[in-house]
Amino acid sequence: MNVEEIKTFLPHREPMLLVEEASVDEQGNAHSKYRIKEDEFFTRGHFPGNPIVPGVILCEIMAQSCAIIVKDEILDNLTLYAGLDNVRFKNAVKPGDLCEVTARLDSRRGSIFFCTASLEVDGKLCCKGQLTFALVPKE
Numbered sequence: 001m002n003v004e005e006i007k008t009f010l011p012h013r014e015p016m017l018l019v020e021e022a023s024v025d026e027q028g029n030a031h032s033k034y035r036i037k038e039d040e041f042f043t044r045g046h047f048p049g050n051p052i053v054p055g056v057i058l059c060e061i062m063a064q065s066c067a068i069i070v071k072d073e074i075l076d077n078l079t080l081y082a083g084l085d086n087v088r089f090k091n092a093v094k095p096g097d098l099c100e101v102t103a104r105l106d107s108r109r110g111s112i113f114f115c116t117a118s119l120e121v122d123g124k125l126c127c128k129g130q131l132t133f134a135l136v137p138k139e
Contacts (some may be wrong), residue, residue, distance in 0.1 A: 001068075009071040010064060011138075015041050018061045022068045024102060030068040030103040034061055038095045053093040058127040059084060062117035065101040066131050070113060077135040087129030088105055097121045103131075111135040 001022045010017065036043070036053055042078040043051035051131040067079045091097060103117040111134055 006068075006091070009074045010067060011074070011100060016060070017064075017121060018057070019064045021067070022065065024068060024071075028069060028105060030065050030101070032061075032065040032068060032101045032103075034099045034101075036093060036095050036099065039061065040095065040113070043095055045088065051095050053097075055087075055089050055127070058089070058093060058099075058119055059131070061099055062101055062103065062119055062127065063131050063133060065113040066103040066105075066117055066118070066133065069103060069105045069115065073091050073135060076138055077111075078138055079133050080136050081132070082130035082134045083130075085130040085132070089127050091121070091124050091126045093119075093121055093126050099126070106130070 003020055006019055006022055018034050019032045020034050024030050042054055042057050046054050099119050099121060101117055101119050103115055106114045106116055115131045115134055117131055119126050
């Protein structure tokens, strides 16, 4: 999927749309990519002269990738964080880096989804964790 296809189900828009390519494999795992641009709003002040992607943004990239797993259920809903567990940051991510995410659905309870995701750059693990999100009807 390209950005325009992703926009048909993810409610996010620039500058918070953080998935540029995505696919779902035969096992139902999502794989996505996002290249960090030089002028991202979140690296301008974090940190001047040494821009590093904030951890919360890495979590958001992973969360949007998790939502791809249930893309057909997202229509007319918002995807909202319900929890982050066991999140670990292993390596810094900088402008120019290509983030590659693998996400899997571990379980669900109604409209609550429990996922595990990892984010790598050049094959090096940068972030991983368990993410929980809810589908909430749009008002």
